Amino acid sequence: MSQIEIRHLRTLVALRETGSLVEASERVFLTQSALSHQIKELEGRLGCSLFLRKTRPVRFTSAGNRLLELADEVLPRLHNAELDLDRFAGGQSGRIIMAIECHSCFEWLLPAIDAYRNEWSDVELDISSGFHFAPFPALARGDLDLVITADPLDEPGITYFPIFSYEAQLAVAKKHPLVDKPWVEPKDLADEVVITYPVDRERLDLFSGFLEPAGVEPARVRHAELTTMIVQLVASGRGVTCLPNWALHEYLQNDYVVVRSLGEEGIWPTLYAAVRKDQADAPFMNAFIEVAKQVCFANLRGIVTAELG
Amino acid sequence: MSQIEIRHLRTLVALRETGSLVEASERVFLTQSALSHQIKELEGRLGCSLFLRKTRPVRFTSAGNRLLELADEVLPRLHNAELDLDRFAGGQSGRIIMAIECHSCFEWLLPAIDAYRNEWSDVELDISSGFHFAPFPALARGDLDLVITADPLDEPGITYFPIFSYEAQLAVAKKHPLVDKPWVEPKDLADEVVITYPVDRERLDLFSGFLEPAGVEPARVRHAELTTMIVQLVASGRGVTCLPNWALHEYLQNDYVVVRSLGEEGIWPTLYAAVRKDQADAPFMNAFIEVAKQVCFANLRGIVTAELG
DNA sequence: TTGCGACATGAATAAAATTCAAAACTTACT
DNA sequence: AGTAAGTTTTGAATTTTATTCATGTCGCAA
Helix, strand or coil: CCCCCHHHHHHHHHHHHHCCHHHHHHHCCCCHHHHHHHHHHHHHHHCCCCEECCCCCCEECHHHHHHHHHHHHHHHHHHHHHHHHHHHHCCCCCEEEEEECCHHHHHHHHHHHHHHHHHCCCCEEEECCCCCCCHHHHHHHCCCCEEEECCCCCCCCEEEEEEEECCEEEEEECCCHHHHCCEECHHHHCCCEEEECCCCHHHCHHHHHHHHHHCCCCCEEEECCCHHHHHHHHHCCCCEEEEEHHHHHHHHHCCCEEEEEECCCCECCEEEEEEEHHHCCCHHHHHHHHHHHHHHHHHCCCCECCCCC | CCCCCHHHHHHHHHHHHHCCHHHHHHHCCCCHHHHHHHHHHHHHHHCCCCEECCCCCCEECHHHHHHHHHHHHHHHHHHHHHHHHHHHHCCCCCEEEEEECCHHHHHHHHHHHHHHHHHCCCCEEEECCCCCCCHHHHHHHCCCCEEEECCCCCCCCEEEEEEEECCEEEEEECCCHHHHCCEECHHHHCCCEEEECCCCHHHCHHHHHHHHHHCCCCCEEEECCCHHHHHHHHHCCCCEEEEEHHHHHHHHHCCCEEEEEECCCCECCEEEEEEEHHHCCCHHHHHHHHHHHHHHHHHCCCCECCCCC
């Protein structure tokens, strides 16, 4: 089947450059005899001779020249591929396909990706929208490489890097009765309309970390896609919402809404980058997480450093 | 040293196309075990894994994808080269570097080359001007592939194909005394100025086939490069010359000169194409000789079919 | 659980590439 | 011509590598 091997191309190139089997053999770190056998066998398989040996330097036949042409096309590409692979092997390059559990995280993730791409231009980057339902199996089997999550489950083969912590705050209209309370208790929301992103409750701090533990169900849950839309509904008194403090910051500045902590201590989720163990030490991956942290701390108001929980 | 082999690229492509080691192994005519070993070893050498096996179809890592990219660049080129080499092996293609001993032969050789090139466009063709002195050693060692000669020496490893025979005729001015003789004898030229191409005497029919056997030396030998120039000198009575009848034809038509045979029978050299034995049966080579003959018989007046001498 | 399909593994085997040692050519020089 | 130096060829021995065979393991679905 496969007649020609890389080895043959290397031999022919060495032969072209040196002009004799003896010198070519030094070049490819083989004995001259090996080269003689090697080429003889190739010529046999190809059915034509590749060069004429009775001259110095050797003369290539048309067939030999055709193979040299092939070598000139192939060997540099091979070399480049090997260089790239060395970088993959050294963790200098790789692929990061991400998914986010935290809906508002797009706001800082996109700038983080942009910043990272400047330094690590040949790392393949993408955000996958396809694995919202079950990101962890996808991460484990390699469909994803990084998941932004607030719930570090203790899965084997997954490493979690903390990014930052924030307060999940309740936002209410300025004239809302809860404004008078220093903080919110779960039962305060029993009669409220709660406005959320259209995602599972487990992925919402308000439910998973506050209402469900207390067994409280709000009067109604209403969905909106965009953060501004949610805040607008809240500001006009159609309900309350729970958002990260850093996402609410600008609306607070503009005096649209009032925010209160959930419970006396407040709820302080931590965002983690979940990564497969085999990539956890790769420089390109660590660099991404570092860049993400830097971008967040530079741009988001109200977040704090997190320790590994 | 050489990490990646063609075989590896083929395996990866099969794997991409089938999605599993089992099917890929059928595709490359190996056992599943062989592929497992092969890839494991490559991964070890490269220092990174190439694909994730726990999924169907298998997922390639960035390194795996990089190798597939390489395969897509390399394998088609390899295939093309193999197709070309098949044609070399089958004698459907090759190289013809020619030299001519017969100085006037450019006149028919160039049109012959043009005609041949139409049909055999990827045969490498060239006329070498570098081996006028010793074309046969050059032919034997492969610097040349074809020599046009009138003297088929019995060299081993060389095959001669006759192209055509012609008469080597003496051209003289219309008022020259020799016009009165039906043919020329060697001694008739003892007092003449002979005009020739500036080449060795052995390559001139007049000397090698007529004067030297008779031990006659002309009064003077004068050289000119171009056939027209030679004929002009002859026409104006500055000397006589010997040229192939087909080269003289047009001047005869125009009544510039008169021609006479050398001896009663005339001298009838035959032009041969001398070819190395290993190329003597190659279709591309036979085709060239056939085309050359056709072109000659179509364009040259006065030539006759030759038999192998 | 069990069974099935797919991949991994280790030892055995087959195949190959390479080396060694010697011979056959080539070339240049005397 | 004869010889010496350098180069390629050759055949057999050897080493290395690729492949197979026979199991073993793992994940997944019934």
